[in-house]
Amino acid sequence: METKVGSTDLSNANTALNALATIVRAFKALLDSVAVQRPVGAMAMAMSSVTPAPSHAQVHQALRVLGVTA
Secondary structure, eight states, rough: OOOOOHHHHHHHHHHHHHHHHHHHHHHHHHHHHHHHHSOHHHHHHTSSSOOOOHHHHHHHHHHHHHTTOO
């Protein structure tokens, strides 16, 4: 059985997915910044490609898209 998804629903899902990816990048950048301050063995090698953090505005917009309010 094939299920069709409306274009509006698909667009909303893609928007939410992109917003969630922005939040994940923000957390990854935060974790990377802590790990870079205290490099240890293999962790130091893994930190050679630090994830760039999204801007404050990007994070704020992503949170709004996901319905998070502060």
